[in-house]
Amino acid sequence: MTDALLKVKNLKIGARIYPPGEKPKDIDIVHGVSFELEKGKVLGLIGESGAGKSTIGLAAMAYGRGGVELTGGEVWVNGREILHTSRADLRHLRGLEVTYVSQSAAASFNPAKKIMEQVIEASVHAGKFSKKDAEARARDLFDKLGLPDPDNIGDRYPHQVSGGQLQRCMTALALCPEPDLVVFDEPTTALDVTTQIDVLMAIKAAIRDTGVGALYITHDLAVVAQVSDEIMVLRMGDMVEHGTTDQIINNPREDYTRDLVSVRSKQHEGQAPTDNPILRVENVTARYKGTNFDVLHDVVMELHPGQTLAVVGESGSGKSTTARVITGLLPPRDGKITFDGRELSADLNGRTREDLRELQMIYQMADVAMNPRQTVGTIIGRPLEFYFGMKGAEKRNRIIELLDEIELGEGFIDRYPAELSGGQKQRVCIARALAAKPKVIICDEVTSALDPLVADDILKLLENLQKIEDVAYLFITHDLATVSAIADSIAVMYQGKVVRYGPKAEVLSPPFDDYTDLLLSSVPEMRLGWLEEVIANRKMESAGN
Amino acid sequence: MHPVLKLIAQRLALGILLLLAASLLIFAGTQILPGDVAQSILGQSATPEALANLRAELGLNEPAMSRYFSWLAGAVQGDLGTALTNGQEISKSLGGRLKNTLFLAFWAAVVAVPLAIFLGLLAVRYRERWPDKLISAVTLASISVPEFLIGYVLMYVIGVKLGWAPTVATVYDSMSFLEKLNAITLPVAVLTMVVLAHMMRMTRAAILNVMQSAYIETAELKGLSSFQVIARHAFPNAIAPVVNVVMLNLAYLVVGVVVVEVVFVYPGMGQYLVDHVSKRDVPVVQACGLIFAAVYIGLNMVADIVSILANPRLRHPK
Numbered sequence: 001m002t003d004a005l006l007k008v009k010n011l012k013i014g015a016r017i018y019p020p021g022e023k024p025k026d027i028d029i030v031h032g033v034s035f036e037l038e039k040g041k042v043l044g045l046i047g048e049s050g051a052g053k054s055t056i057g058l059a060a061m062a063y064g065r066g067g068v069e070l071t072g073g074e075v076w077v078n079g080r081e082i083l084h085t086s087r088a089d090l091r092h093l094r095g096l097e098v099t100y101v102s103q104s105a106a107a108s109f110n111p112a113k114k115i116m117e118q119v120i121e122a123s124v125h126a127g128k129f130s131k132k133d134a135e136a137r138a139r140d141l142f143d144k145l146g147l148p149d150p151d152n153i154g155d156r157y158p159h160q161v162s163g164g165q166l167q168r169c170m171t172a173l174a175l176c177p178e179p180d181l182v183v184f185d186e187p188t189t190a191l192d193v194t195t196q197i198d199v200l201m202a203i204k205a206a207i208r209d210t211g212v213g214a215l216y217i218t219h220d221l222a223v224v225a226q227v228s229d230e231i232m233v234l235r236m237g238d239m240v241e242h243g244t245t246d247q248i249i250n251n252p253r254e255d256y257t258r259d260l261v262s263v264r265s266k267q268h269e270g271q272a273p274t275d276n277p278i279l280r281v282e283n284v285t286a287r288y289k290g291t292n293f294d295v296l297h298d299v300v301m302e303l304h305p306g307q308t309l310a311v312v313g314e315s316g317s318g319k320s321t322t323a324r325v326i327t328g329l330l331p332p333r334d335g336k337i338t339f340d341g342r343e344l345s346a347d348l349n350g351r352t353r354e355d356l357r358e359l360q361m362i363y364q365m366a367d368v369a370m371n372p373r374q375t376v377g378t379i380i381g382r383p384l385e386f387y388f389g390m391k392g393a394e395k396r397n398r399i400i401e402l403l404d405e406i407e408l409g410e411g412f413i414d415r416y417p418a419e420l421s422g423g424q425k426q427r428v429c430i431a432r433a434l435a436a437k438p439k440v441i442i443c444d445e446v447t448s449a450l451d452p453l454v455a456d457d458i459l460k461l462l463e464n465l466q467k468i469e470d471v472a473y474l475f476i477t478h479d480l481a482t483v484s485a486i487a488d489s490i491a492v493m494y495q496g497k498v499v500r501y502g503p504k505a506e507v508l509s510p511p512f513d514d515y516t517d518l519l520l521s522s523v524p525e526m527r528l529g530w531l532e533e534v535i536a537n538r539k540m541e542s543a544g545n
Numbered sequence: 546m547h548p549v550l551k552l553i554a555q556r557l558a559l560g561i562l563l564l565l566a567a568s569l570l571i572f573a574g575t576q577i578l579p580g581d582v583a584q585s586i587l588g589q590s591a592t593p594e595a596l597a598n599l600r601a602e603l604g605l606n607e608p609a610m611s612r613y614f615s616w617l618a619g620a621v622q623g624d625l626g627t628a629l630t631n632g633q634e635i636s637k638s639l640g641g642r643l644k645n646t647l648f649l650a651f652w653a654a655v656v657a658v659p660l661a662i663f664l665g666l667l668a669v670r671y672r673e674r675w676p677d678k679l680i681s682a683v684t685l686a687s688i689s690v691p692e693f694l695i696g697y698v699l700m701y702v703i704g705v706k707l708g709w710a711p712t713v714a715t716v717y718d719s720m721s722f723l724e725k726l727n728a729i730t731l732p733v734a735v736l737t738m739v740v741l742a743h744m745m746r747m748t749r750a751a752i753l754n755v756m757q758s759a760y761i762e763t764a765e766l767k768g769l770s771s772f773q774v775i776a777r778h779a780f781p782n783a784i785a786p787v788v789n790v791v792m793l794n795l796a797y798l799v800v801g802v803v804v805v806e807v808v809f810v811y812p813g814m815g816q817y818l819v820d821h822v823s824k825r826d827v828p829v830v831q832a833c834g835l836i837f838a839a840v841y842i843g844l845n846m847v848a849d850i851v852s853i854l855a856n857p858r859l860r861h862p863k
Contacts, residue, residue, distance in 0.1 A: 061766055063765070063766060065762065090768075091768035091769070091770065092768060093768070094765070094766050094767065094768035095767050095768025095769075096768070099766070099767075100763070100766045102759060102762075102763065104759060107758065107759035107760065108759045108760050108762070108763045109760055109763070110760040110763075110764070110778050110781070110782065111760070111782065111857055111858070112781040112782050112855075112857055113778075113781070118763075121764075121767055121769075122767035122768060122769075125767065125768070125769060125773075126768060156861075157857045157858075157861050159857065159858050159861075160861060173763075
């Protein structure tokens with residue numbers, strides 16, 4: 001038993017929270033979780049936000065983030081209990097035995113110091129390596145992780161390398177002191193899919209080559225299936241299921257795990273385009289004020305009444321800029337927007353109230369898109385007053401009707417945004433958009449900040465509402481799985497251009513252009529060996545060329 | 546050109562422009578002061594002819610614009626004119642006074658700045674615990690008491706009762722360096738107490754702000770001790786706000802020491818200025834004003850430039 005690298009026994013974790021207007025409350029985050037990890041094995045911790053996975057990962061370093069406290073149980077690393085060990089021993093543990101890779105390397109690197117200095121700091125500080133040896137080891141790791149110019153990249157500052165490169169630097173930082181265990185906390189979640197696959201491959205190879213043990217934390221089951229030997233499913237601070245990766249993916253025992261595995265199975269039958277598009281984006285070219293390059297080049301797309309057009313692309317591809325042009329926030333340099341047969345003013349100030357009403361928007365971050373000091377009823381009631389002049393009982397009845405449509409019900413009318421979950425907040429934003437009885441709603445990454453199961457419910461809701469209200473969606477997303485679940489037509493954007501456009505069935509069937517092929521093949525699939533397959537295919541293709 | 550050089554050049558140009566504007570304000574301000582120099586030199590019993598003669602001699606009948614430009618042209622070349630009251634060259638007598646004030650300000654800064662930053666780091670290390678609260682309470686108390694009161698209390702306790710330091714801080718050119726240092730012990734102590742709280746609170750706030758960042762967590766998870774995390778990872782990112790408040794306080798040490806100089810009879814700029822304001826010696830007041838403005842603008846410009854240099858994104862563009 002004692003030769004396990006990490007042994008967690010009945011771990012309990014709590015935190016003190018400060019609800020607005022109430023006394024501080026102590027809550028339990030993790031209620032008694034136990035597991036073991038052998039040397040050199042990778043355990044995937046999976047669950048939705050609030051499941052306690054990051055908290056458990058950090059507990060392996062006896063660290064509680066913010067007000068989090070490790071309230072009970074035992075954590076054994078390399079044969080000793082660490083929750084009650086000395087400070088000096090804890091520093092040794094954190095610097096040399098267990099290291100951490102965070103979700104956002106961009107935030108986790110000190111902006112004022114060079115990368116190399118930060119990568120070798122723990123090893124040198126603890127006296128494990130001399131500065132020279134540590135630097136040599138770091139360069140070796142940079143090379144292994146596939147970073148460009150491994151000899152010199154350490155001399156750069158964090159802002160001088162890309163997000164994907166920095167995430168690999170963070171992995172080098174974690175591996176540099178030759179730890180026994182690395183905690184990977186959502187290391188690829190913030191990256192684009194095409195970058196994610198490279199980082200994933202680099203991490204997997206590094207784990208294999210160094211023989212290090214790892215806790216791999218993520219909410220994406222398809223990702224964890226590629227890198228881990230075992231998977232533990234967590235929910236609300238309890239363990240749901242723990243088994244080998246093969247068993248969890250192919251043969252889940254619990255209903256909750258089955259839901260997680262099948263979450264992306266929703267499909268939407270695409271409709272054919274009509275003759276009268278409700279919204280046409282015609283040859284739009286745009287740039288931001290004070291810059292001298294175009295961020296959109298000759299963008300063309302059409303949205304048909306009652307249908308969904310998905311605009312897909314990675315960060316920086318111009319999808320949100322397209323939405324800004326359509327809404328009038330960014331007047332284009334060239335081209336025009338036609339809505340329901342009439343040309344819309346390029347500038348927001350030139351649009352009529354009717355123009356504004358018929359084109360509504362829903363945002364990615366529901367919680368910052370609502371006034372925290374207004375109740376749900378006020379938030380939804382505002383467009384009713386503004387566009388239709390409703391008052392009193394008439395307004396209240398309509399609000400209740402809308403609350404029923406978004407499946408929340410009358411009970412929510414007096415709640416504040418802070419009292420809602422992420423999914424409920426997004427529903428309120430949907431109701432606010434619907435209150436204006438729009439013909440088109442622009443949905444900008446509306447499910448990206450949500451857990452997969454919640455996002456799935458929101459997509460289903462949007463689809464139902466489309467049938468009831470006969471509204472068209474311009475659906476902006478980076479997630480291809482979402483696209484196939486909701487779209488009728490698709491526009492793939494890359495570097496400000498539409499590289500592929502048409503009905504869903506056409507866009508998603510071969511032959512593909514290079515970029516769409518790369519994008520599609522980079523979406524993790526929920527099966528073992530997918531990652532190796534893609535890499536092998538790509539190698540073959542590049543050898544063939 | 547490197548973008549940092551460009552930014553610094555912009556700051557320098559802006560500083561010079563500001564100084565020009567300040568000189569205009571000073572000149573205009575002294576023009577609208579009530580009273581007449583000739584009258585105050587000759588006294589109430591002077592005859593109208595004598596007054597008119599003196600005015601013509603002092604150049605007071607020239608138009609204000611031409612007097613401003615001749616004054617400015619002189620000031621740029623280091624000639625601040627002659628004092629009306631004693632006919633001495635201002636730049637000469639001011640030079641010695643300025644040296645004394647800078648001497649006092651320098652030693653106050655040498656004590657106060659490192660102490661403030663160290664106390665700020667310490668307060669962060671033990672935040673919300675008794676060392677933090679003690680440091681805050683003591684420094685806030687010392688900033689709240691008027692400096693002349695602190696000065697007299699220190700004089701009484703340390704100077705008179707304990708006899709550890711001289712109560713009068715007058716320095717002469719004939720004194721040795723150590724004698725001068727000994728003489729200014731008490732004013733340095735008072736000035737330190739006055740500026741300490743502001744700098745220490747700002748250091749504490751700036752570092753606490755940085756401590757929320759994810760890279761601080763990374764540093765903690767590297768097994769560094771709390772103080773190493775603060776000094777090596779938090780402080781470098783808090784330099785810009787800290788330097789700003791330090792420079793503001795250095796400027797105060799030069800410009801705002803009037804009270805302390807008077808209390809300790811220290812022959813600095815402050816005393817010189819106060820003397821000549823009461824004598825309506827306009828050229829001296831203008832010269833002092835110009836020097837104070839230059840010190841203020843110069844130090845804040847330094848703070849700006851250090852902030853620019855402390856930002857790795859500007860220093861090392863992509």
